[in-house]
Amino acid sequence: MSVDDQAGADAVEPGTDNPVRKAVGRPGIEVLNRAVDLLNAFTEGPGSTHSLAEIARRTGLPKPTLHRLLAALDVLGLVEKTPAGYQLGIRLFELGEHVPRKQKLREAALPFLQDLFEASHDTVHLAVLDGTDVVYLERIRGHRPINVASRVGGRLPAYCTGVGKALLAFNPEAAMKALAMPLAARTPYTITNHQVLAEELTRIRQTGLSYDREENSIGIVCVAAPILIDDRAIGAVSITCSPPRTDVERYAPAVKAAALGIRRTIARTPGLRPSDSTRGDNRS
Amino acid sequence: MSVDDQAGADAVEPGTDNPVRKAVGRPGIEVLNRAVDLLNAFTEGPGSTHSLAEIARRTGLPKPTLHRLLAALDVLGLVEKTPAGYQLGIRLFELGEHVPRKQKLREAALPFLQDLFEASHDTVHLAVLDGTDVVYLERIRGHRPINVASRVGGRLPAYCTGVGKALLAFNPEAAMKALAMPLAARTPYTITNHQVLAEELTRIRQTGLSYDREENSIGIVCVAAPILIDDRAIGAVSITCSPPRTDVERYAPAVKAAALGIRRTIARTPGLRPSDSTRGDNRS
DNA sequence: GAAGGCGTTCCGCAGGGCGGAACGCGGCCC
DNA sequence: GGGCCGCGTTCCGCCCTGCGGAACGCCTTC
Numbered sequence: 001m002s003v004d005d006q007a008g009a010d011a012v013e014p015g016t017d018n019p020v021r022k023a024v025g026r027p028g029i030e031v032l033n034r035a036v037d038l039l040n041a042f043t044e045g046p047g048s049t050h051s052l053a054e055i056a057r058r059t060g061l062p063k064p065t066l067h068r069l070l071a072a073l074d075v076l077g078l079v080e081k082t083p084a085g086y087q088l089g090i091r092l093f094e095l096g097e098h099v100p101r102k103q104k105l106r107e108a109a110l111p112f113l114q115d116l117f118e119a120s121h122d123t124v125h126l127a128v129l130d131g132t133d134v135v136y137l138e139r140i141r142g143h144r145p146i147n148v149a150s151r152v153g154g155r156l157p158a159y160c161t162g163v164g165k166a167l168l169a170f171n172p173e174a175a176m177k178a179l180a181m182p183l184a185a186r187t188p189y190t191i192t193n194h195q196v197l198a199e200e201l202t203r204i205r206q207t208g209l210s211y212d213r214e215e216n217s218i219g220i221v222c223v224a225a226p227i228l229i230d231d232r233a234i235g236a237v238s239i240t241c242s243p244p245r246t247d248v249e250r251y252a253p254a255v256k257a258a259a260l261g262i263r264r265t266i267a268r269t270p271g272l273r274p275s276d277s278t279r280g281d282n283r284s
Numbered sequence: 285m286s287v288d289d290q291a292g293a294d295a296v297e298p299g300t301d302n303p304v305r306k307a308v309g310r311p312g313i314e315v316l317n318r319a320v321d322l323l324n325a326f327t328e329g330p331g332s333t334h335s336l337a338e339i340a341r342r343t344g345l346p347k348p349t350l351h352r353l354l355a356a357l358d359v360l361g362l363v364e365k366t367p368a369g370y371q372l373g374i375r376l377f378e379l380g381e382h383v384p385r386k387q388k389l390r391e392a393a394l395p396f397l398q399d400l401f402e403a404s405h406d407t408v409h410l411a412v413l414d415g416t417d418v419v420y421l422e423r424i425r426g427h428r429p430i431n432v433a434s435r436v437g438g439r440l441p442a443y444c445t446g447v448g449k450a451l452l453a454f455n456p457e458a459a460m461k462a463l464a465m466p467l468a469a470r471t472p473y474t475i476t477n478h479q480v481l482a483e484e485l486t487r488i489r490q491t492g493l494s495y496d497r498e499e500n501s502i503g504i505v506c507v508a509a510p511i512l513i514d515d516r517a518i519g520a521v522s523i524t525c526s527p528p529r530t531d532v533e534r535y536a537p538a539v540k541a542a543a544l545g546i547r548r549t550i551a552r553t554p555g556l557r558p559s560d561s562t563r564g565d566n567r568s
Numbered sequence: 569g570a571a572g573g574c575g576t577t578c579c580g581c582a583g584g585g586c587g588g589a590a591c592g593c594g595g596c597c598c
Numbered sequence: 599g600g601g602c603c604g605c606g607t608t609c610c611g612c613c614c615t616g617c618g619g620a621a622c623g624c625c626t627t628c
Contacts, residue, residue: 026359027356027359028356028359029352029353029356030583030584030616031313031315031584031585031615031616032316032319032353032360033356036360039379043378043382048384051574051575052575053574062617062619063576064618064619067575067577069313071312072312072317075311076312076316076317077414077415078320087383088379088382088384090385090414092382092383093380093385093386093421094380094439095326095372095379096376096378096379096380096381096437097435097437097438098327098376098437099374099376101364101371101373101377102377130361130375135374135377152381153378153381153382154381314585314614314616315615315616335605336607346586347605348587348588348589348607349585349587351606351607351608352587
């Protein structure tokens with residue numbers, strides 16, 4: 001509760017927010033698209049248990065259709081029907097724990113994240129890229145009441161976060177996409193100009209370090225470093241603190257060292273390598 | 285494997301029966317059933333990246349169909365196509381992190397699990413029930429080389445584990461189901477007799493404690509206690525160790541206390557209450 | 569008693585998912 | 599080299615299956 005309220009409780013991006021949105025002229029299998037839209041409805045906005053009617057409102061799907069879908073998903077364990085409504089089912093958690101991108105990176109990174117935390121006692125993050133968004137895999141935080149907008153399993157646009165820019169800098173295709181979409185101002189400091197963002201990415205590419213100076217959320221600054229395998233960032237680490245202690249810079253070496261350590265651990269373990277998903281959506 | 289042999293299950297079509305199981309005469313939406321079977325193929329057996337051909341073998345689905353399904357799931361982010369094959373996608377992890385059964389229980393339990401670990405330095409588990417299986421939500425383990433068969437996000441039959449029996453004892457419907465299915469012997473000590481299991485559950489109901497004495501795995505014993513809300517177990521905690529140090533019993537009070545502590549924390553936080561999913565499959 | 573919101577069921581229409589067949593490719597073995 | 603096998607991918611016409619408007623029974627609210 002202490003967390004996300006003032007961060008704007010972001011309803012991700014303006015393109016997808018109106019109650020009807022997507023799911024219509026899409027490629028792929030219609031039923032699947034709808035089913036996943038349904039599931040996504042649980043990850044957006046507040047609350048975790050919803051009535052059929054509310055899901056109908058959120059997704060814009062007709063009630064009989066939803067009824068059928070929910071019943072099917074319930075049997076499959078992806079959704080659970082409780083007296084209070086529907087919620088995401090345990091089997092989703094099971095499946096999620098078997099996602100290799102998460103599993104292996106996290107495992108390799110955890111000791112280094114711990115070290116970073118010990119050294120700084122500030123919030124430490126591990127994230128990966130998905131499309132032009134960042135997904136947080138892990139967070140270690142202490143008792144300091146920093147209101148980080150992040151959450152494990154949460155998603156934020158890459159262009160306005162430390163880890164995000166580090167990831168973009170070493171993922172050309174994703175960077176292209178990000179540079180081709182509108183950059184909404186989340187704070188007065190958000191980079192909203194494509195030219196500026198491009199330069200920032202170049203700088204990051206040169207230094208191997210990425211800074212977020214209240215670009216996503218007022219009161220939050222951080223340093224991040226990419227975890228590079230074959231010159232591509234498969235993940236990124238960061239330390240976050242509040243700007244009174246503006247000297248995030250002094251953490252830069254530690255963050256960079258942690259990223260390198262993780263890289264080495266991974267290089268030693270086979271199996272994580274083919275890190276780049278093509279992620280079908282190159283159509284957009 | 286243990287299940288369907290006696291049912292005859294003849295009338296269904298050929299092609300999908302043998303190398304795989306289910307997915308044929310099922311209720312629900314066919315495409316969804318297939319898609320989820322496809323995803324499940326990634327959580328069974330070794331390896332996390334599979335070729336289309338291999339998935340075809342595992343699921344028994346025709347290749348063109350799989351091709352179409354995988355492409356659709358790729359766009360949705362539930363699956364990722366890499367040069368080496370397909371793997372589960374990051375969005376599954378995202379969804380999994382939003383599962384309330386997991387999210388809230390884990391959050392409430394974590395400090396108590398830590399305490400248990402500090403006190404014992406043996407492996408600590410947190411699990412919930414799904415059907416007649418147990419799903420592990422969290423595990424804290426030290427450096428002792430105990431080969432626990434568990435894994436976070438893993439699944440085991442309830443009747444042969446400490447947490448499982450604790451959960452069954454306080455979930456009548458699930459217990460009924462478990463008592464109606466064949467109990468395979470996983471070790472010489474596994475309870476395979478329904479009568480014996482029923483008595484064991486009664487004992488657990490009286491004492492509030494459940495023991496696993498190498499019933500699931502040789503070399504593994506544990507004590508477990510249910511986390512009770514309104515006389516139903518919404519989860520269970522356990523401490524596991526190897527039988528040379530047979531005195532798991534001395535951990536019993538600590539485990540029980542932890543369970544009570546978690547219960548109290550949850551009772552104070554609203555929102556976790558409606559814990560019983562009906563989980564569609566009451567058909568069986 | 570009317571009005572609105574909810575979850576649920578029914579059923580006839582047609583659009584979408586199906587999968588056998590066929591193709592191009594690369595590795596392997598004579 | 600030629601033949602073979604297994605792989606991923608594309609095509610296309612048949613037919614099955616998912617679709618959703620309409621209608622119902624049950625609540626609470628005014």
